[in-house]
Amino acid sequence: MTPSTSAPHTSTAQPTNGTAQPTDGSSAYEAGFTESAAGRVYTVTGGDWEEILGAGEQDAERIVVNMGPQHPSTHGVLRLVLEIEGETVTETRLVIGYLHTGIEKSCEYRTWTQAVTFLTRADYLSPLYNEAAYCLSVEKLLGITDDIPERATVIRVLVMELQRISSHLVWLATGGMELGATTAMIFGFREREKILDLLELITGLRMNHAFIRPGGLAQDLPDGTERAIREFLVDMPKRIREYHRLLTGQPIWKARMVDVNVLDAAGCIALGVTGPVLRAAGLPWDLRKTMPYCGYETYEFDVPTALEADSFARYLVRLEEMGESLKIVEQCLDRLRPGPVMVADKKIAWPAQLSIGADGMGNSLAHIRNIMGTSMEALIHHFKLVTEGFRVPPGQVYTQIESPRGELGYHVVSDGGTRPFRVHVRDPSFVNLQAVPALTEGGQVADVIVGVASVDPVLGGVDR
Amino acid sequence: MTPPDGGSLDESGATANGSGELVDGGNPDGGNPDGGNPYGGNGVRPGRRHDAFGSGGTGDTSGFGRLVAPAPVLAASERPFGDSDADAVYDALERVFPQLGDAVERAVVDRGELTLHVRRESLPALAQTLRDDPGLRFELLSSLSGVDYPDDITGRRLHSVVHLTSMTYRRRLRLEVSVADADPTLPSLTSVWPTADWHEREAYDLFGIVYTGHPGLTRIMMPDDWIGHPQRKDYPLGGIPVDYKGATVPPPDERRSYS
Numbered sequence: 001m002t003p004s005t006s007a008p009h010t011s012t013a014q015p016t017n018g019t020a021q022p023t024d025g026s027s028a029y030e031a032g033f034t035e036s037a038a039g040r041v042y043t044v045t046g047g048d049w050e051e052i053l054g055a056g057e058q059d060a061e062r063i064v065v066n067m068g069p070q071h072p073s074t075h076g077v078l079r080l081v082l083e084i085e086g087e088t089v090t091e092t093r094l095v096i097g098y099l100h101t102g103i104e105k106s107c108e109y110r111t112w113t114q115a116v117t118f119l120t121r122a123d124y125l126s127p128l129y130n131e132a133a134y135c136l137s138v139e140k141l142l143g144i145t146d147d148i149p150e151r152a153t154v155i156r157v158l159v160m161e162l163q164r165i166s167s168h169l170v171w172l173a174t175g176g177m178e179l180g181a182t183t184a185m186i187f188g189f190r191e192r193e194k195i196l197d198l199l200e201l202i203t204g205l206r207m208n209h210a211f212i213r214p215g216g217l218a219q220d221l222p223d224g225t226e227r228a229i230r231e232f233l234v235d236m237p238k239r240i241r242e243y244h245r246l247l248t249g250q251p252i253w254k255a256r257m258v259d260v261n262v263l264d265a266a267g268c269i270a271l272g273v274t275g276p277v278l279r280a281a282g283l284p285w286d287l288r289k290t291m292p293y294c295g296y297e298t299y300e301f302d303v304p305t306a307l308e309a310d311s312f313a314r315y316l317v318r319l320e321e322m323g324e325s326l327k328i329v330e331q332c333l334d335r336l337r338p339g340p341v342m343v344a345d346k347k348i349a350w351p352a353q354l355s356i357g358a359d360g361m362g363n364s365l366a367h368i369r370n371i372m373g374t375s376m377e378a379l380i381h382h383f384k385l386v387t388e389g390f391r392v393p394p395g396q397v398y399t400q401i402e403s404p405r406g407e408l409g410y411h412v413v414s415d416g417g418t419r420p421f422r423v424h425v426r427d428p429s430f431v432n433l434q435a436v437p438a439l440t441e442g443g444q445v446a447d448v449i450v451g452v453a454s455v456d457p458v459l460g461g462v463d464r
Numbered sequence: 465m466t467p468p469d470g471g472s473l474d475e476s477g478a479t480a481n482g483s484g485e486l487v488d489g490g491n492p493d494g495g496n497p498d499g500g501n502p503y504g505g506n507g508v509r510p511g512r513r514h515d516a517f518g519s520g521g522t523g524d525t526s527g528f529g530r531l532v533a534p535a536p537v538l539a540a541s542e543r544p545f546g547d548s549d550a551d552a553v554y555d556a557l558e559r560v561f562p563q564l565g566d567a568v569e570r571a572v573v574d575r576g577e578l579t580l581h582v583r584r585e586s587l588p589a590l591a592q593t594l595r596d597d598p599g600l601r602f603e604l605l606s607s608l609s610g611v612d613y614p615d616d617i618t619g620r621r622l623h624s625v626v627h628l629t630s631m632t633y634r635r636r637l638r639l640e641v642s643v644a645d646a647d648p649t650l651p652s653l654t655s656v657w658p659t660a661d662w663h664e665r666e667a668y669d670l671f672g673i674v675y676t677g678h679p680g681l682t683r684i685m686m687p688d689d690w691i692g693h694p695q696r697k698d699y700p701l702g703g704i705p706v707d708y709k710g711a712t713v714p715p716p717d718e719r720r721s722y723s
Contacts (some may be wrong), residue, residue: 091521101687105695109716140575270633272659283631290634383470395538395574398627398638400606409607411625419721425606426627463685 009351047208053359062090067448069098075174076459077137078085080436086446092437096430099463107423111389112138112214113350115420120208121462122425128159128199129403130461131212136293137399137412139216141308141392144343151339152216157294158332159211161325162229165236166195172243175453176314179256191239194232201225204361216342219354226333233330240322248316257312261439261451264309270441271438272431275406276321277455280306280313287402293342294401301327311454316337316458321404348390389418405429427461478615538579540570549635550578555598560588579638584650587641590657593638594628602628602637605653608663612696613642620644622673626653626713643673652678670695 032043041064068079077098083091103122107115119134120127139145169192176184196206202204202208202225203218211218247253264271265281278285286303288296303318342349355364371378394416400409409426434457439451540711550573558564567586582590594602607627614621620642628637640652647681652675653660664675665684672693675681683690692699701715713719 019537067530097683097685097687106716109721111721124516143575193482270658272605272657285631290631291636396579396611396638397575397577398607398636400629400636407606407629409627411607411609411627415609417549422609422611424607424611424625426609430662434659 015018023113023266031402040075069095075452075457076453076462078457078459078462082218082445082448084445087446089440089443089445089448092440092448094433094436095461096433096459099459101464102424103247103464104425107420109419111418112392112420113389114396115423117208119423119425120210121341121460123403123405123408123427123429123456123458123462124207125402126163126169126405126408127208128212129401130164130425131210132156132160132400133401133403133408134159134412135214136401137397137410138392140397140399141395141412141414142287142348142390143393144215144348146343147343147345147432148216149340149343151220151337152341153294154335155202155221155341157210157296157299158229158336159199159209159372160330161328161332162195162198164325165322166192166199167211169195171318171404171453171456172315175456176247178449178453179253181247181250181253184243187239187243187246191236194235198225198228198232203230203293213350215343215345215348215350216340218350218352220334220341226336228447229329229333233326233333236326237323240319243319247394248319250367251297256446257310257315257454258449259308259312260443260447261311261454262309263435263439267438268435271435273406273435273455275402275404275428275432276314276317277432278406279303280317281309282307287407289398291400293399298329299331301325311450314454347385351378351385386403390415391418392420400426403428404431405461406456410456425461425464427456427464429455429459429461430464433457433462502614507643538572538574541573543571545571545573545578547573547576547578549584550576552633553578553635553637554596557593560597560599561593563589578636579640580641581642584641584643587639587653588651588656589637591653595656600630600634602630602635604629604631605657605659605663606636608653608660608667610673610695612671614697616642618642622648622671624650624667624673624675645672646673649674649676651676652681656679669693672696 033040034043035041047096062083065082065084066079066084069077079098080096081093081095082089097402101121103118106118110118116131116134136145139148141436169188171188173192174189176188180420199209200206201213205211216237225301227248253268263271263281265278265283268274268278268281268283274285282305284303284305287293288299288301289303301324302320303322307315351363353367354361354382357365390412396411398409398411398412400407402408406428407426408428409421411424411426412420413422415421436448436451436455439455440448443451514525543554545554554571561567563586567582569581571584572581580590594600605626606629609625611623611625612621613623616623622645623640623642624639626639628639629635630637643650650673652664652676654664655677661679662684663679664673665681667673668675668681669683669685669690670679682688686694701717703715703718704713706712707712
């Protein structure tokens with residue numbers, strides 16, 4: 001907050017810009033203003049509303065408010081420009097790009113395998129989905145989709161569904177916090193922590209795992225994984241019932257969400273909105289069912305939908321989806337059979353053999369001994385595959401999977417080289433955010449928060 | 465699929481990052497936008513992909529050889545495509561869109577995905593038909609992305625690629641429109657699929673493709689006053705200064721590479 005320090009002057013003396021001058025001249029926060037075609041535009045940086053505008057100001061009803069980019073309820077660095085009359089929002093405009101890091105461009109200067117490390121950082125609440133969608137694209141380009149080992153595919157589904165729950169839990173936690181339901185925040189992050197522990201056990205990292213690689217997985221499940229996940233499967237349904245008991249019937253929660261931010265199915269499709277928002281509008285469009293991948297057609301689960309198309313319906317759909325994901329995780333555990341987790345083709349399969357050593361995770365000593373001591377060819381092969389990478393036949397593919405936020409699509413182009421020619425991420429948050437004006441215009445300022453939260457955008461994916 | 469073949473030494477040898485003139489024919493500033501099929505029958509588009517291991521003939525494996533391998537392009541597929549979804553879409557389109565032969569330069573079926581290379585004048589009418597016809601019903605525009613092919617033999621280096629999803633028939637379709645750098649305009653799809661709004665702004669911002677008829681074509685990722693379009697292949701990249709004797713890590717496109 002910067003108080004204006006310019007010398008007092010009248011607006012008639014400087015018609016183009018100046019400082020609003022209270023009649024008594026005592027304000028420490030004088031609003032600067034500029035004259036524009038639409039009228040006088042004030043830029044307010046702090047202070048008491050009445051002091052700023054003065055009592056006699058007539059066109060004070062139309063106010064433009066910047067919400068963000070650092071507002072805590074904007075899910076990252078999202079900026080909302082609201083035009084309000086009183087408490088009613090007449091126009092919502094979104095400004096994005098604050099988190100643009102050029103992930104797509106960076107991928108063009110790394111090998112096909114290294115690109116995973118960038119892309120996992122796009123949507124940081126569902127990194128494994130980024131990895132899976134990208135790897136499915138590369139595998140389709142390579143023509144090895146059918147050669148991916150069964151165990152690798154099952155583990156991919158397993159970790160993705162665990163992450164769907166954790167992503168929905170973050171949505172519950174942050175969304176609840178934005179509405180003042182801090183218990184929802186505590187509950188959501190508490191259970192998410194358990195899932196992060198599981199993912200850390202499996203992949204070694206809590207986030208940005210780079211676990212799914214073209215051709216399979218970085219490594220197999222460690223010992224004790226199944227037991228840990230089964231314990232979680234016993235615990236989690238109780239927790240979901242707890243959320244229902246805490247929130248589903250709660251009057252304040254319902255008052256903030258029921259019949260708020262309605263967008264019907266036709267509006268969703270026109271705006272490209274997919275995922276829980278579309279399913280809450282009554283259309284059971286879930287790519288796991290409608291265009292299956294990774295063998296989802298062989299799992300038994302339901303696609304929860306609702307008809308109300310409001311924020312509360314989206315809440316219910318997400319809560320139900322957590323339960324369905326638990327079902328899939330359980331089926332994955334039952335299906336796990338011993339076997340390889342990387343494609344057999346040694347010209348594609350990542351050559352590292354990871355194991356836990358005295359100083360942490362690294363290449364296994366047996367593997368090092370083999371390539372350094374006994375097989376010159378293995379050493380050359382390892383070196384070439386890691387530094388040069390493998391070649392991918394030219395062409396382009398588009399692969400879409402159902403991420404926690406909707407359709408996550410990867411448009412990947414190869415020119416026949418060892419690096420991607422182009423990787424485009426169709427991020428569901430990016431597309432779904434376009435619906436925020438339709439959700440919020442005509443509503444109240446407080447409902448803007450609910451609207452943004454109900455879309456569940458992750459700005460890392462939006463801006464990439 | 466035609467593998468890269470027949471590499472030759474780059475005569476100019478001045479650039480190692482793939483930017484430069486076309487090898488034969490074609491005006492990089494937009495020649496031949498409406499001519500016949502410039503791709504010939506063999507399906508290989510002459511190009512200028514600097515390449516070490518992928519080009520044959522010289523044995524240079526250093527990565528610094530500045531060898532040039534032709535960038536292959538996929539040739540038009542013959543009807544019937546042999547892919548049930550692709551044939552169904554094309555048959556339905558032929559029935560209801562009589563100008564299809566003029567509108568579509570090439571139809572390519574590759575890895576089970578149908579790509580229609582569409583002339584930009586025909587895009588709005590074709591898009592409207594694809595969305596509204598009961599036999600097609602591509603209700604959802606899933607994705608729109610730009611791709612920069614600096615070596616496109618037609619000189620139309622900027623490609624706007626649209627991925628459509630038919631939720632009714634559960635099919636996908638790719639439309640690809642290419643425009644030249646000198647005249648990078650094509651009709652906006654926002655009137656057919658409103659969701660194209662932000663996608664087209666992104667393609668404009670990062671590739672400089674101008675969508676006429678878009679309600680507000682402004683930058684979306686980069687700051688408003690940014691100069692240039694960063695995802696073009698010839699966009700200058702920065703190096704990284706190192707705090708030791710004034711050294712720098714070279715920009716990514718000037719580093720040693722094997723691609």
